[in-house]
Amino acid sequence: MIRVLIVCSWGMSTSLLVDSMMTAARVKQQDLIVEALSAGEYMERVEDFDIILIAPQIRHLRKNIEAIASSLHKPVAMIEPFHYATMNGEAVLEQIEHIFHVTKGE
Amino acid sequence: MIERVGNWFERYLVPPLGAIGSSIYLQAIRDAFIIFTLPLIIAGSVFLIIANPPFWSPDAIPESYKAFQTAVEVPFQLSFGLMALFLAFGVAHSLSQYRRTEAVQPGILAIVVFLVVSIPVGDLDTLRLGDLLPYFGGQGLLVAILVGIGTGEVVYRFRQSRLTIRLPKTVPPNVKRAFEALVPTLILLTVAWLLEWFISAHTFINADGKAQPYTLPILLMTVFKPLVVVQDSYPAAVLEIILMMLLWSVGIHGMNIVTAMAAPFWFTTLANNVHGGHGIVTEPFFHIFAHLGGSGATWPLVIYMLRSRSSQLRTVGKVALGPAIFNINEPITFGVPMVLNPIMMIPFVCVPLVIVTINYIVFSLGWVHVPVIMQPFTVPVGISGIIASGGDIRGGLLQLFDILVSAVLYYPFFKAWERILMGKEQQAAQTNEGPKEQLVAAHHQSN
Secondary structure, three states: OEEEEEEEOOOOHHHHHHHHHHHHHHHHOOOEEEEEEEOOOHHHHHHHOOEEEEOHHHHHHHHHHHHHHHHOOOOEEEOOHHHHHOOOHHHHHHHHHHHHHHHHHO | OHHHHHHHHHHHOHHHHHHHHOOHHHHHHHHHHHHHHHHHHHHHHHHHHHHOOOOOOHHHOOHHHHHHHHHHHHHHHOOHHHHHHHHHHHHHHHHHHHOOOOOHHHHHHHHHHHHHHHOOOOOHHHOOHHHHHHHHOHHHHHHHHHHHHHHHHHHHHHHHHOOOOOOOOOOOHHHHHHHHOHHHHHHHHHHHHHHHHHHHOOEEEOOOOOEEEOOHHHHHHHHHHHHHHHHOOHHHHHHHHHHHHHHHHOOOOHHHHHHHHHHHHHHHHHHHHHOOOOOOOOHHHHHOOOOOOOOOOOHHHHHHHHOOOOHHHHHHHHHHHHHHHOOOOHHHHHHOOOOOOOOOHHHHHHHHHHHHHHHHHHHHOOOOOOOOOOOOOOOOOOHHHHHHOOOOHHHHHHHHHHHHHHHHHHHHHHHHHHHHHHHHHHHHHHOOOOHHHHHHHHHHHHO
């Protein structure tokens, strides 16, 4: 199972991406949990996830988020703006699987 | 050429704007507004609508309704009307979360400090709640933010410095936490009380012609009143919309950041409007009347994209339609993209500026009732304008007119960008690769 946290601005537009990711995961029969939290709420929940993704509209917070995540040894990645824009859950899922296997391999 | 301009923006525009966006104080204020006070403001507004039904003009309300009206205003006053109290909690709470320390205790302490500085030191039996109530709402926001940040900082410093009551390791963590909070609580409480004692020893003559003791919020509002007036002006509105759109142009949530800075003024003005004021520059002025279909007034772009001959724009258009109805436009911002796009950035900043100008004129001429009702920004265009102006149909018509203006102004820029994309798509098709993959790849490079 892969547990993914998406940090975004309000959690509004990201919820659309989450739906699309869940659909993609069902098709691939990948066991996936995705939660979208705003930049004000995510800190206390980082521990509960395997991978932290950052939505493009808060990329200026990347350093802060990386600092928090790395203290808990969680990998962090940016969502590609175009994938985010087109709500391409499939592409984001691939990104997640890639990160998951790389970090597991270490 | 386009890449080079993009790189220039990335180098010189992103760092300063990003620095504003990552200030933890601004983030804490923004989160406090969004998470802690917005639900109260919106729920309270529902009661406000019931108290002042839009189908009656204020002078035409029947006598029989007036007793009921007074009753309905109670839940409004105790939610919307107390937003500063909860904002104080929210700011201290969010700030502590950003500092990664326990957050509820500083939040509660901020409420206590806010109460102490808002109520005159003296005989509590003779106080009239009605005299003080405005300063727990719109008029107290500035103090609430200062108290929230101050309390959060003081508690944090104490926790850092270990200048606190130390207990043996065998004491359970919850008990320990309570004792740890004791020293900063005592100090803050004493300082706030002494300050308020000094301030409330002085009196002023209130609207009823009676002497009333000063409190910290009353004093600050007397000092800052000119600033609230300055903020409710056309130049201030222009400054705010330009900053919002410049932030969005580099992909940072501009509305959020400007909200953190301007919200105390917006809500003071809005609360004044609720009580018959004529302020224009408020939260709905931007969220409801300027950002039609999302920040940048991008509604018309959705229609253009659905009919575009560029496959990238058509793809984005299909995804963008649903969210646009609810004023969410991240698909457009990152998919067209507007962000760091030297062509689309021009209308992305200028169209909202033109709309703000038109709306400012319309509101100051009294052609549409000024914003009084706060609602979620996701309410569809047309309906939201009517609600925001307290049931004025012309509020909805103004939004539709603004969309027409946006459609006309965006068109030439959209066409220019479409031509560039189609050129790229044709090139991609000639090199035998799938056009879509190529475009995504090209997009990666430009990032």
